[in-house]
Structures are given as structure tokens and as C-alpha cells.
Amino acid sequence: MKLVTRADLGWPASAAPTQTSTKGVKVHYEGSPVSTKLLTDHEACIAEWKAIRKSHLANKVENYSDVAYNYAACPHGYLLEGRGIGHRTGANGNQALNQAHYAIVGLVGSSGLTEPTDAMLSAIRDGIELLRKNGAGTEIKGHRDGYATACPGGPLYDWVQNGAPRPGGESTPPPSTGGGTSSSTTYTVKKGDTLSSIATAYKTTVAALVKLNGLKDADKLSIGQKLKVSGAAAPAAQPLQPFPGASFFHGGRHSPIITALGRRLVALGFGKHYTSGPGPNWTNADKRNVQDFQRSRPELAGDADGIPGPKTWAALKVPKS
Template structure:
């Protein structure tokens, strides 16, 4: 999770009412045009978030005590703190709705930047799971669920209706472990099969794929890698010497 806190934003502690539990989380969007410049400039995302808070604090009709949302999610996968954990949202429409669910807004709008990136969806999911760890229930709803609005827009709402799954592209793949790497003999056998046997031999092809995986693998202990490469070189030299004798 890539969290940007209120302190990092230069904001004081939220003065929003405290709340220790909810039924879950409601997902929002800005509902106004959002510049596509946010896609290329994370600093623009921070500026957008600060501008949202400034506009809410300037709204005398609503009389917000803080930015209305508990968190925001930007296209680069950052979760931006708003009211934060344990604070009642001001975004869901009325006091009853605000007590029922926390609120997370994706920085997308009605025009311009309208479709959330996978990184943004991952950040919203990060926020949902963080709030669940601190008293939120399991419900995930769109703002339009229970309130007459287009929020959170078509693309975000379609994702919510699917259960707000975490995109696979935001889930880091586990690094290969040393036990999964081929041995020096396996790599030498692969080179032998490629150079001196049939180029279509399945064993050689599969082994070469394993060899390529090994050669892309990086380990913190460079001495171990160098030692293994040295063993590979020695094995290749022995194979070449044997082929010459034949």
C-alpha cells in the first residue's frame, strides 16, 4: 500500500466527528471534469486532492469540517488520506448515510479522466481493507446505492458491482526462489542440447527456458551468483573438451 498521510500533505488532524464502525465503504468519483494530466504527473494528483479539500472547506452551505472523504485513490496507485480512520464521512448524502458507510473517492470524473487505472482500483481496495481492519463492515457500495446521484460514474460502479476485485496487475508476483533455479548441470545440458542436438528437442527447449529464468534472477548475495556462474562455465568447458575428443 502506498499511503500519503495528512501529515505528508501538510494538514492538521481532522476535526470530523469520530466513528468507530460502519456497515462498509461507499465508492465515489469527483462528478466533475478531471484532467487527464493526472495520468502523467503524480504531483497533479496531490494538487487535485488539496484543491478538493479547499473547495469543501470553502463550502459554507454544507459546512464541512474537513474534506468530505475518508480517503482518495489516484491513478498512480497512491491512497491519499482524507478524514482517515475513525472519522465519519461527509460524502454520502445525509447523516444516516454517512454513519452507514465510510467513503473513498477515485480521482476520476464525468469528463476527461473518466476510467480508473488498475493502480487506482488497487489503491481503493487498499483503502477498503485498511478501513475493515479498523471497524468497517464488509459492504462495498457505490454512492448511487441509496442516494440519487450518478456517482461513482459508470466505470467505477461497474467495478463495484463485480465486488470491487483487486486487479491482478496490482498484485506483485512472488520473486523466484533459489530452489526453483536450475542447477549448473541443467544449464550445461540445455546448452549442449541446443548446440549439438536437434534444435527442436523438447528437453533442450524447456531447459533453455529454465536457464533464461535463472539468468534473469537476481540475488542480494552476488558472490553466490558469481560462484554459480563460474560452475556453469567450468561445466561448459568440460563439455566442449569432451566433444573435441570425440
């Protein structure tokens, strides 16, 4: 699961009403034109998701307390947190329908980008399974199954009607190969850990960690601090890209390591300077995004020059390319 949390997006905890169980999950689409740029630019997906939340909060007729959906799924296979776990959706048409099912929206629309990618379908399945671990029943429906609408569009609805299979023939996520268990886990905080990074690793959310441990979103973690992680499998060790050295990052450098760095920055919410998404060439956009990341971390802010050093690289946790 590639989870982008509310903390990664720079959003506060959801103000939506709480609800701990439903009959299942309803699948949605945007219902308006969606740019095909999302297919090649993950930064555009993040911008799209933020724009949806902004428009919902500005909607005085519906009077939304937050973005309407519990999660969104993008063409690159990222699950983007909305209201998240334990919150009633606002997307299904009326209060009774909202109470019956949680909601996940695929970032496809009525024109432009209309066909979900396999990665998007896998991300929707990730969201369904995550919600099932946290109170959702087994039903998987389209928005139109409860409300007079074209949502979730033809391609997504056909997939739902077919049982919402995971691409490759699996109806549920493959078993973990990390040797973890699904029982509660006590995690010891290590150097560089954040609530967001721990939530991502354990396929849970910052909100769930906060609630379980009596924390606040803004609480800073201490090395050696014990955190409870419940209802999530312990993660397999993720292979990380070794630090290539600060001298690696200069104009003219071309490498898949730079692409991996850019994608990691975007996933963490630090990709605003890209105009066409991360790529293999080291550019000023990469440097400025790294600088924004450094400024966001107190231990790095004093040397926010935009060039990854050992401390910055360790904090970024760039997956091996």
C-alpha cells in the same frame, strides 16, 4: 500500499466527527471534469486532492469540517488520506448515510479522466482493507446505492457491481511476504524516523499512531523511543536506492534514480516546483524540491542547498528504481 498521510500533505489532524465502525465502504468519483494530466503527473494528483479539501472547507451550505472523504485514490496507485480512520464521512448524502459507510473517492470524473487505472483500483482496495481493519464492515457499494446521484460514474460503478476485485484477480491484498504478524507490535524509533514514515511502513496512519501512543501530531520522536503499532502487519524490508554520491546530482545527469527521487519527493509533499512531474533529468525543479525537504527537517536545514548528501538521502528513503 502507497499511503500519503495528512502529515505528508501538511494538514492538521481531522476535525471531523469520530466514528469507529460502519457497515462498509462506499466508492465515489469527483462528478465533474478531471484533467487527464493526472495520468502522467503525480504532483497534479496531490494538487487535485488539496483543491478538493479547499473547496469543501469553503462550502458554507454543507458546512464541512474537513474534506468529505476518508481517502482518495489516484491513477498512480497512491492512497491519499482524507478524514482517515475513525472519522465519520461527509460524502454519502446525509447524516444517516454518512453513518452507514465510510467513503473513498477515485480521482476520476464525468469527463476528461473517466476510466480508473488498475493502480487506482488497487489503491481503492488498499483503502477498503485498511478501513476493514479499523471498524468497517464488509459491504462495498457505490454512492448511488444510497443516494440519487450518478456517482461513482459508470466505470467505477461497474467495478463495484462486479465485487470490486483487485486487478489481477485478487479480491483481497496478497499475503505479506515480510514475515510480520497482524498482532500489535512495539516499534523502536530509529534515526530519521518520523510518525509519517512509520505509519507508511506499517500500513496505518499518523492519526492511529497518535491515538494509540497518546501523542500529538507535532510531537518529535526520540531515537530509541518505543511506539505501539496495532492492527497492522510488520513491513517487509523495502529495498532502498543506495546513495549515488552528491556529485551525481548536476545539470545534464539523466538517470532513473532521479525519477525515483522525484516520485519520493512528491509522495512526501515536496513536489510543488515540478511543472510536468518527476523525470529522469536533473533540473532546477528537483533541486528546489530537495531544498524544501531539507528546510522541513531541523537536522538538514542548516545545509539546505538542494543537493542530496548522505544525511538527506537517508532521510528521504528513496525506493530502489
